[in-house]
Amino acid sequence: MIQNIWSRIVDWFSNVTDRRELLSSFNNAAKNAYILGITPTLIEARTSVGEISYRHEFSKFLSGGFRIKALSGTALTREEQMQIGLVILSDEMLVRHLISLGWDTLEVHDSVGKRGLKWELKKLSDIPIDKIDEFRKEVLGE
Numbered sequence: 126m127i128q129n130i131w132s133r134i135v136d137w138f139s140n141v142t143d144r145r146e147l148l149s150s151f152n153n154a155a156k157n158a159y160i161l162g163i164t165p166t167l168i169e170a171r172t173s174v175g176e177i178s179y180r181h182e183f184s185k186f187l188s189g190g191f192r193i194k195a196l197s198g199t200a201l202t203r204e205e206q207m208q209i210g211l212v213i214l215s216d217e218m219l220v221r222h223l224i225s226l227g228w229d230t231l232e233v234h235d236s237v238g239k240r241g242l243k244w245e246l247k248k249l250s251d252i253p254i255d256k257i258d259e260f261r262k263e264v265l266g267e
Contacts, residue, residue, distance in 0.1 A: 144185075144226050148172070167196045168209065175230035179245040185227035191246075192232040201235040206242045209233045220250050 151170045159167040175190030193209060195201050201209075210233045213219060223231070224246050231249075234241030 140226065144172070147222065147226060166201075166205075166209075169194050169196055172228075173230075173232060175228070175232070176243050176245070179229045179243075179247065181224065181229050181247045183224060183227050184229040189227065189229040190232050191223050191228040191230065192234060192241075195233070195235045198236060200237045203242070206233045206235070210242055210244060214244060214249055217250070220246055224250055 148170055155164070155168045155170070158164045170191060170193050172188045173190030173192040174187055175184070180189060193213070195205075195209060210231060213231055220231075229246055231244040231246055232241055
């Protein structure tokens with residue numbers, strides 16, 4: 126029994142470390158893309174509460190949201206927020222990685238307003254890769 130409890134504690138800490146490493150590498154890549162002029166806006170990811178109705182079996186309590194904040198200093202249009210979200214959602218491996226680490230919600234916000242967009246990661250991970258173009262046209266209006 127003690128071995129089982131110890132194993133769960135070790136698993137919890139390794140999961141926390143994996144989540145921290147993913148956030149750090151994401152933010153470093155975003156910063157480098159901005160510096161190199163690949164992206165017009167500096168973005169930063171962090172953990173948020175997420176959307177309770179999007180919970181799944183791997184969701185982390187009170188930290189299921191993967192929030193991307195655009196640090197442009199101006200309000201982003203809905204279309205600009207949608208484009209940022211679509212970049213993440215089109216990477217199926219990243220979406221599955223986020224789910225496996227306990228995130229259930231992708232959020233995109235700007236640095237000015239309180240409104241943003243949210244997507245249910247679990248729902249989107251079930252889209253076959255050959256259907257992603259249909260998804261973009263139908264749901265995202267591309």
